[in-house]
Amino acid sequence: MCKLAHQYDCINIVDAVTSLGGVELRVDEWEIDAIYSGSQKCLSAMPGISPISFGDRAIKKLTNRKTPVTSWFLDLNLVMGYWGEGAKRTYHHTAPVNTLYGLHESLVMISEEGLENSWARHQKNHESLRDGLEAMGISFLVKKEDRLPQLNAIFIPEGADDAKVRSTLLNDYNLEIGAGLGAYAGKVWRIGLMGYASRKENITLCLAALKNTLNN
Amino acid sequence: MQSFNPPVRTLMGPGPSDVHPRILSAMARPTIGHLDPAFVGMMDETKEALKYIFQTENELTMPVSAPGSAGMETCFANLVEPGDKVIVCINGVFGMRMKENITRFGGEAIVVEDDWGNAVSTDKVEQDLKTIQMQKFLRLFMQKPQQEHCPMQKLCANLHINTIALILLMR
Numbered sequence: 611m612c613k614l615a616h617q618y619d620c621i622n623i624v625d626a627v628t629s630l631g632g633v634e635l636r637v638d639e640w641e642i643d644a645i646y647s648g649s650q651k652c653l654s655a656m657p658g659i660s661p662i663s664f665g666d667r668a669i670k671k672l673t674n675r676k677t678p679v680t681s682w683f684l685d686l687n688l689v690m691g692y693w694g695e696g697a698k699r700t701y702h703h704t705a706p707v708n709t710l711y712g713l714h715e716s717l718v719m720i721s722e723e724g725l726e727n728s729w730a731r732h733q734k735n736h737e738s739l740r741d742g743l744e745a746m747g748i749s750f751l752v753k754k755e756d757r758l759p760q761l762n763a764i765f766i767p768e769g770a771d772d773a774k775v776r777s778t779l780l781n782d783y784n785l786e787i788g789a790g791l792g793a794y795a796g797k798v799w800r801i802g803l804m805g806y807a808s809r810k811e812n813i814t815l816c817l818a819a820l821k822n823t824l825n826n
Numbered sequence: 827m828q829s830f831n832p833p834v835r836t837l838m839g840p841g842p843s844d845v846h847p848r849i850l851s852a853m854a855r856p857t858i859g860h861l862d863p864a865f866v867g868m869m870d871e872t873k874e875a876l877k878y879i880f881q882t883e884n885e886l887t888m889p890v891s892a893p894g895s896a897g898m899e900t901c902f903a904n905l906v907e908p909g910d911k912v913i914v915c916i917n918g919v920f921g922m923r924m925k926e927n928i929t930r931f932g933g934e935a936i937v938v939e940d941d942w943g944n945a946v947s948t949d950k951v952e953q954d955l956k957t958i959q960m961q962k963f964l965r966l967f968m969q970k971p972q973q974e975h976c977p978m979q980k981l982c983a984n985l986h987i988n989t990i991a992l993i994l995l996m997r
Contacts, residue, residue, distance in 0.1 A: 646897030660897025715852035717875035788839035
């Protein structure tokens with residue numbers, strides 16, 4: 611899609627909130643011009659930070675603007691005075707210091723694990739969860755080749771009470787799963803397997819809790 | 827009013843996800859000033875590590891001080907100018923949000939929709955690109971589109987290109 615954009619002289623902006631750290635993503639190789647993500651999904655970190663990256667084409671668009679960026683807080687021309695190269699940092703806004711410690715630690719952890727190992731772990735755990743769900747007769751919303759391993763959207767089984775099941779899981783098992791959104795509200799559940807949550811214990815808990823709840 | 831002690835949950839929704847104890851410990855370390863040289867050193871390491879996980883050499887790689895929604899808005903605020911035409915692929919709720927961003931920053935959103943849950947078809951996007959090109963009176967150079975849609979669709983499927991926006995550059 612990104613190369614298509616370049617063929618037609620466009621720049622592309624990619625949303626990688628759910629994918630960063632969990633599936634293959636290669637900003638330079640895939641010619642991504644601008645990309646943003648979140649700290650609270652596959653990085654196992656707290657919510658509150660959005661890692662971004664801008665390539666040369668995006669920077670060129672930004673520096674050639676005819677009008678100023680309408681948001682002062684988000685204006686990268688200004689923000690980079692604080693985050694940019696060199697020892698001198700110009701105050702722009704007060705960075706969320708402790709939250710950034712958290713992000714830093716999550717990056718230490720993913721470096722320790724290895725990026726590609728993290729991708730592989732997410733895929734493997736998705737497959738375990740998928741196998742368990744399918745064995746219960748539950749089917750997936752998205753066709754196999756388009757699925758993101760970290761977010762498992764499944765059809766709510768016939769006869770199950772959407773809200774009641776989710777609240778039972780929360781109250782009895784302290785397990786939170788996601789409701790469907792928009793056109794899929796009441797039709798699907800979204801089960802995340804991201805970052806630290808993407809591990810065996812959680813898969814086992816989820817399958818058992820869901821099975822018990824659906825049977826009752 | 828008493829201290830808030832949250833229940834211990836297992837987070838398997840769309841996010842936030844379980845936070846590793848190491849990260850919670852890190853957050854509890856002593857606060858220092860955001861312009862303190864020690865903090866600046868940590869910022870530099872953070873940027874380098876972000877480049878690694880994005881697999882990029884981009885120097886403009888950094889953490890926006892707010893959640894993913896602000897990261898989205900950062901991209902649109904900085905890259906969309908009044909009058910820009912932006913193709914936005916909608917196959918989920920965040921595509922709608924991108925569209926909102928585009929119009930608020932003065933751009934014209936051209937929506938390509940696909941069923942929520944499917945990867946957006948590159949053919950649909952290309953159709954739109956072609957139509958817009960024909961309407962333009964400025965001549966932009968066009969190359970023959972590549973026929974290898976398969977790898978590109980795989981890219982879309984692998985990336986959470988639940989949403990992607992293409993900004994047409996005017997020459």
